[in-house]
Amino acid sequence: MSYSIILGKQDFLESLRGKTASFLLAGSVTKTCEIPNLSQAGIPGKLHLTPVLDAEFVMVKQVRSLENIATTPKGVPTPALITRAVHELKGFKEIELLNLGLETLPKIEHFTVHEFGLTPSEDITKGANIEALSLFEKGLAFAQEYVPKSDYTILAESVPAGTTTAAATAKVLGYKSENYFSSSYKNSPNELKKEVIEKSLSNTNESMDIFEKLGFVSDNMIIFSAGFILGLQATPHKLILAGGTQMASVLLVVNSVLKTMGGELDSSKISLCTTKWIAEDKNSNIKAILEQLDFKINLYASDFDFSLSSHLALKLYDEGEAKEGVGCGAALCYASINGITKEQITQKTESFLNSN
């Protein structure tokens, strides 16, 4: 198992070989997920539970806030299974949850949950109603107080309907976004997404500053994470953004903040790690999103797929249903620089499904 280099060079990731990692899971709910058929990241009507269940499964291999593992109507299991498989094969030194607006807390003990006094953001068609500047500053402050317990940090997310808010974020900041953002569906509900984004953007106008705009169209994870990235710049600590086009959107926000407020980013301290399913997705283009940045960024994609599996639910990943989330792409890259094999991850992931 290895990884491919989509942008930049292998040196960043190679320098982390053999080192320990902290895994931060940013869990957040945007009520945009309540729009029917927009996202398949969870159980219809209960998508707000997805980040809670993902956190529980990655941390303790149990879904405590619901009877069954979150599966989509077609039965695509959450990528939390992959992240958990990696964690079992080569444990992250630390897993911590950032509560960026969950409806309920995961039922876990002994794991750190960072609280920021946040509630779920609203449906962006009605205006997300986020105090974006204050939230951004919370991300900054958290980074400045962050005491790494390992050699580097992986920042992952679980935000149902997050690709829609990510695309709206890119668009409101003036970046090209059409056909660039992915979907949890193989057949992305493009018309619906477009409608949601346009309706969302109609609440904003050009006289608004960045944070006013983001407060209407974005989500808590994106805004907080942009602050976290910039706050971490004051330290030498290395950060892997774990995700697909949502994390790319975080970087667009960073870029816009830097352009507006001044300042520079030493992007050699950060990289984005994603899955093969995102890297090869014909309906989105993470590379093109990142090429709009004014700074260079290393983009890696794991070469893992489920070609060794005969499990139909897992094979759906290779067919384009579900592609990324819960940091599974970065977890797979982490596995590959720690000597874990494709066979091991396939078997471990399968074992979770067979035991149900």
Next chain:
Amino acid sequence: MSYSIILGKQDFLESLRGKTASFLLAGSVTKTCEIPNLSQAGIPGKLHLTPVLDAEFVMVKQVRSLENIATTPKGVPTPALITRAVHELKGFKEIELLNLGLETLPKIEHFTVHEFGLTPSEDITKGANIEALSLFEKGLAFAQEYVPKSDYTILAESVPAGTTTAAATAKVLGYKSENYFSSSYKNSPNELKKEVIEKSLSNTNESMDIFEKLGFVSDNMIIFSAGFILGLQATPHKLILAGGTQMASVLLVVNSVLKTMGGELDSSKISLCTTKWIAEDKNSNIKAILEQLDFKINLYASDFDFSLSSHLALKLYDEGEAKEGVGCGAALCYASINGITKEQITQKTESFLNSN
């Protein structure tokens, strides 16, 4: 896969089981390598590139300063492949390069390169022209400032023609050296080596002190490393010398310095780890070199060989061509105390050759 104990007891190495290791690669050029047919550690006429290419390959699995992996005329691939295989299977926590006089720097980012203001040393037949005392003190100072990022440190080397300077070093210090030092060739060019060493020693005389003598006949790696070993004595940090007869020569220098300048060595903090190919080499005798020391030293040899491989280029190792270098013996010992199997290393090493 395991290791054998040539001198001492297994306790030193066993105490490191499960611990993390930093890998320091001392890269150096002695222009002695320009003497035709003296060494086969690299591409004829370009042996000065070998340490640079070795560093690149171990760090980022790419040869950037040349098109192809350094192979000898007979096609023996560099032992850097073995070290890299181990690093992929069980990563060293840190890989750092000590620039002990390279002609060009490796093209790498994100990896620490320690600079000491050194240039390649000269051909020893003309006098190496090394400011040996100052260089020794640089090694001492580096050790005193060294902040270990892991539980123990492996000090490896890549110095083409280094066994010749190692033998000259032993001889000028009055140790028995004939037939004790190995060669990168199966059929060592003994007459040529002897000639080079004698010519080199003819530049020295008995009225010279240790460092004056070393300045004529030795190389930067040997002198610096002797200082490093002694400097590290002030700390409880454990050190593995990774190599064959060149590292043995470093210990002879340490021994002579202690005898001349006084002082004691707590050799329970250091050991030497090498390959089976060196331990069983009929044309050299690392054990006999180390038995001349006034202190005891643990000497281990990995039991790895390429008997599981059908790759002809790798089989050459088992036939006596190339035997050690780039810390491969210590890397193999490290692998064996970390549960890595002979099959895994064989397959991983083969995969590098097959992908070229």
